[in-house]
Amino acid sequence: MRIAVTGSIATDHLMVFPGRFAEQLIKDQLEKVSLSFLADRLEVHRGGVGANIAFGLGLLGLDPLLVGAAGVDFAEYDTWLRAHGVDTSAVHVSETLHTARFVCTTDEDQNQIATFYAGAMAEAQHIDLARTAETAGPLALVLVGADDPAAMLRHTATAHRLGIPVAADPSQQLARLDRDQARQLVDGATWLFTNAYEAALLTERTGWSEENLLGRVGTWITTLGADGVLLARSGTPPQHIPAVPTEQIADPTGAGDAFRAGFLAGLARQLPAEQAARLGCALATTVLESVGTQEYKLLASDLLARIAATYGDAAARTVQPRLAGRA
Template sequence: MKIAVAGSIATDQLMTFDGHFGELLREALPQVFVSFLADELVIRCGGVAANIAFGLAQLGMRPVLLGAVGKDFEEHRASLRGLGVECDFIHVSDKAHTARFICATDRDDNQIASFYAGAMAETGAIRLVPVAEQIGGLDMVVIGASDPGAMLAQAAECRANGYPFAADPSQQLPRMNGDQVVELITGADYLLTNEYEKSLLQSKAGLTDEQLLELVRVRVTTLGKDGVEIAERDGATFHVAVPASIETPDPTGGGDAFRAGFFAALSWDLSLVRAGQLGSLVAGLALENIGAQEYQVDPTVLLDRMRQGYGEEAARDLARHLS
């Protein structure tokens, strides 16, 4: 399957705070001035599209990464290329730095974050048709969070050219109004959100669960420690549990890793349930590390976790696709 992953490409600055943000905020309100001493800082490669492409490559696929970056991206580009990610279609800005995600996580896994868009504002310069023409078609386009105008243009281009696509608006939902949300998701084969994002999306667009599934073929809602819910337009709904509790030094990137596992499974013609299971396992690998692109997929470990979490048949289904 030829998968293009469009969205943000960023540098992550991740800090940890050995305290509770809730206590700081209670003391700070209503002035909303919060200052705290971070205990650790790590700088990692990130961005939702780059994270998903990284995960797909870890699973043996060669995804096409689409996004806009600054001239400071070259080291990150070399790393992704080394894994098998196609980076030739990335737009390089002449004037802006690569986007930057700055996030602090407290002892309860609460986060305070900010995002500098930088070169991401130029994502609209990317077109899907030339990409499809050069690589021989597109079997799936994952439209992740980037410039909202570019996301809408990508969805329109998919509809106009018959490219199957997944809508994954995540952090950009607060910047979009109801009409834009509906425009983005209409005709999507898959809609991916977490539970909060699903609620926000439906509130902005004024959609019930039933109306949502009139616009998209499959709704995928991640529920954190409670797993994932997958609902199809025909009424079938599946719940995939998380197989085991995970020690999580940093929750950043778990959702993107889930998407990598999910779409890898679909590319192997596995069922939606298997896709949810593999997504959950890959998310677990990511969550065990600090940084969204720091984990490695060991086929032996992955198969063992699939067997322990979901049974022997699930492991056999996966084994045919892992080397």
């Protein structure tokens, strides 16, 4: 099952503020916010939702095709991704712009304030997914992740036209989309990914109720942080998958991308959605315990141990054959 992952390619600048954002906000002055947070740690890492998801799929042995735009500074990042199992042949490299930047500060309650600079990502709208599919070979699924909005719309329309199933993951870009755009991105998706906040924002942006949305997609996956994941389908009760617990959260950035990689890898290995979500939760917790979205080490034995401890030995035995060959 060949998966194309479309989405941003970026460099993450991750800082830690040793306090609480909420304590710095004055209720009656929120319309005139001018704040500076003195961070005591800075980490610079490779990131971008498209690259993060593709990286996880690559580690799990899926040979994902990354489709996105990067900048003139991409060479080292390109080498890194290829070394970890990602096919970057479909990445458009700008001749003038730098790779996108994600700058994020996290407080001691794991709240985050972030800014994203698009840079070369703006050129993603020029990528022709149909031509990419001809070159790369048959695609079984296209994940449309956060990217230049015009690119997201173009990739979605192309995938539907070609009859390729779509996994819609608008995430951070929901805030920029108007009603028609939001509807175009999710309508007809086989899989729809959001977190809890994005789920509420999606109903507001589309003007569709949860019931209406469920009637337009195959399965709606909502990540709930420490509360796990919710799988919802029209006409059936929602299915709750508990999170894999941890007491060693180092950085929440990238956990959602890791869940998506694990979930899609599970589907590609023909696991039922429930089991695929368990694999996704195990990978998400692995990322939570490291700083940086692509700095974690993947061990099949560790993933299986996490799954067994949370969901039982039978669940681990079901996943084990799908992880064959992973260190």
